[in-house]
Amino acid sequence: MYSKIISSEFNIPLKQVTNTLLLFDEGSTIPFISRYRKEMTGGLDEVIIGDIKNRYQQLQDINSRRETILTTIEKLGELTDELREKIENSWDANELEDLYLPYKPKRKTRAVVAREKGLEPLAEIIFKQDNKQLEDIVFPYLNDEVPDIDTALQGARDIIAEWISEDLKARNVIRQLFEHDAVISSRVVKSKEAEAIKYLDYFEYNEPLRKCRSHRLLAIRRGEKEGFLKVSIAPDNEIALQRLIPLFVKGRNSLSDEVKYALEDSYKRLLAPSIENEVAAASRTIAEMEAIKVFATNLRQLLLAPPLGQKRVMAIDPGFRTGCKVVCLDAQGQLLHNETIYPHPPQKDLKQAVRKIETLVEAYKTEVIAIGNGTASRETEAFIRKIHFKQNIQVFVVSEDGASVYSASKTAREEFPDFDVTVRGAVSIGRRLMDPLAELVKIDPKSIGVGQY
CATH class of the missing domain: 3.30.420.140 (YqgF/RNase H-like domain)
Structure with missing residues (x-):
């Protein structure tokens, strides 16, 4: 299972990958495999073997997470055959988490509070966007906890906002937008300008995330960690909303307007922050890997520099x-x-x-x-x-x-x-x-x- 995925991703013959994974399972180290088991690996060098090991560990972690997700959803009685198939066929960590998101135990969110007030059926009616009068559909849901129409509509919008933020297609659309068009921005914390002087280049900085070199990204994140910089990653809000609206807004009536309000709230409050955290973590990992490669290359050159020899x-x-x-x-x-x-x-x-x-x-x-x-x-x-x-x-x-x-x-x-x-x-x-x-x-x-x- 793992061998086929790695073989395809790395464009390495299946037998070489399979043998390498068998050696790892036996407890062999990278130096041992690259030096003494060339006949089994087909002469793979230590760099490729290291990459195979890292990907092997990632896939094992994904598989372990998959089992946890399946067990959790099954205990909830929500595991359909279709959902099981999607989860079992996914080898993408983000996709797995997206599939699990609607079933993930939730804290006391605004949507949870609205459900407790019995407003989920109202949200479902609004989300269908039939040509109905708002007052007519809201009136049956008014009670001591929901005293007026505005309270009822706000609760319904909160539920719809959560649905949108958990929608697989919406998350993929926004994820792709972040990956291709997001800009990383940093601003100095005003009260710490003097202390933050070593991060002067990033006091008011903007750059497309895709073009941000690893050393700059790590410097920005270091400044953020030290409390000197405020950092954000985001695409253009209007473009993001224009990508989402066709997915959820079906008409031009008062119910569609409520869905649009919920969508705008969902993007700003739930969807964008979630994807931003995901993209920030992924970009940092890539930058750190690049930094490690630079470090390893430079260290290797330094250690293997020709010696002067025996001179006084x-x-x-x-x-x-x-x-x-x-x-x-x-x-x-x-x-x-x-x-x-x-x-x-x-x-x-x-x-x-x-x-x-x-x-x-x-x-x-x-x-x-x-x-x-x-x-x-x-x-x-x-x-x-x-x-x-x-x-x-x-x-x-x-x-x-x-x-x-x-x-x-x-x-x-x-x-x-x-x-x-x-x-x-x-x-x-x-x-x-x-x-x-x-x-x-x-x-x-x-x-x-x-x-x-």
Whole structure:
């Protein structure tokens, strides 16, 4: 069952998919399958195998949800053969939820209150839109709880609004409109403008959702989560209503007018917010998957960067006020010496700094200098390049993302128990030039700075 769906969606031969799923059921991991079971998978690589696993899990979750929905509706005595067939044949999570929506236990909604007042038969009469006088059809429903015509009509409209919001065709029409034409908008929370300055680009922002790049969408959602932005996703209201009216408004009489009022209320109060939440969640998932792919690609490139090899390295963690921490490493990356120089303001002891660098290069036979790319990096690189060494010294600027995280880690403390975090950070900068993979595996990937920001 799952194999046929995945085979069709991924355009992969059925046998390869079936064998891959069997391996997953046996508890095999993606690395194991991609490396040691090529003969069973037909040589599928680890990326495709990972995609198959993710889709397999999604389909299993949908099937589990389907069983819950069927059991719930059956207990209510509402499970017809037609409804069962629709539910059993659906592999779309949204469609399943749409089919379940009319039977889902409801809180005390306006429609529920109206039903409790006995107004559902009135709603049914109005919804048929026969050419009848409103007063004539409403009068039988007036009582102590429904004292006047306006109260009765409002209750009937509330029920009709709920019917429209649960209608499968209406939901699909609005879902497609959101997916193709919705605009994502963000506005700054006025009372938090000063605090929200990092989200300045999104203080008054509008963009078609389909064109919103993943990094922008995630930034907007992050600003919303932090309480700085108000975010909405919506198509043009008039277009949405024009798509819905032909589905429900059948004539031009007073009853049709009531249905139209109910439809407008349904879209604004029930249908649009429901589909907006659904589309927002889906778009965020897509953006997060895109961000993960970017992160994985960048991380892979960084980890597989060619190593400098066994050369004696001087590594510098640059800074202004606190100075530049300098460490000297042997060809195996072992720490030989550490020093602090102050070539920049406020101290700006250039002569002393030059003298120390020249002495250390000579003493430890330095072949390469690695400079961290953080604060004062450009100034430090310019300072180093102005020094006339006796031999040719290569100078590299090295990413120091994650170096501070490593320097405060348990691993760094165990490796350098007698040195502070500044020394450990400088050592990390030097070692990641010598052998990026060996050094970067010590750092949590999320701290390496290879994502979309």
